[in-house]
Amino acid sequence: MSEIEDDLLLQIQAARLPPPEREYRFHPVRKWRVDMCYPGHSIAIEVEGGTWSGGRHTRGAGFEKDCEKYNELSLAGYSLYRFTSTMIKSGLAIETIERAFGRSIERVEAHECPDPQSRYPLGPMRGH
Numbered sequence: 001m002s003e004i005e006d007d008l009l010l011q012i013q014a015a016r017l018p019p020p021e022r023e024y025r026f027h028p029v030r031k032w033r034v035d036m037c038y039p040g041h042s043i044a045i046e047v048e049g050g051t052w053s054g055g056r057h058t059r060g061a062g063f064e065k066d067c068e069k070y071n072e073l074s075l076a077g078y079s080l081y082r083f084t085s086t087m088i089k090s091g092l093a094i095e096t097i098e099r100a101f102g103r104s105i106e107r108v109e110a111h112e113c114p115d116p117q118s119r120y121p122l123g124p125m126r127g128h
Contacts, residue, residue, distance in 0.1 A: 004085045005035055005047045011094040017101055020045065026076060032069045034080075043100050044078040046070075047088070 001022065012020065024037035026044065036045040073080050081100060083093040 001035075002047065002049060004049070004088055008036070008045075008047060008083070008088045008093055011088070011091075012097065015094055015098055017097065026078065027072060030069075030072070032072065034073065034078075037078075038101070041101065042078045043097075044073055044080045045097065046080065046082045048082050048084050 005022075009019070009022075018038070020036035020038050020043075022036055023033045024039065024044070025031065025033050026037065026039075034044040035047050037043065070080055079100060081093075081096055083096075087093045087096075
């Protein structure tokens with residue numbers, strides 16, 4: 001975990017949201033992980049590092065691989081929220097997570113929230 005991810009976790013705690021699962025493996029076959037996840041609410045969070053320094057996530061091959069992963073995450077029924085360090089430091093990230101979490105709770109209460117694991121034909125994942 002990076003320092004900026006730890007900062008976001010402190011903000012989540014201060015907002016009195018439940019702690020997310022860290023380094024959550026969402027795919028039953030691929031070893032893809034998201035930085036933080038609320039699987040019961042289908043909320044996935046990625047902290048994008050190297051935004052201004054030309055990090056792996058902003059260069060050709062890394063960007064391509066991230067796109068593939070993010071598309072699979074969406075197909076599995078998750079809402080993905082991506083944040084830069086600037087968004088975390090400014091408070092925009094935690095505001096967005098609070099809004100997403102509130103929206104998810106409304107969907108769960110209305111029984112509209114799909115089980116993300118049911119999207120995979122291999123059945124639920126084990127050992128994440």
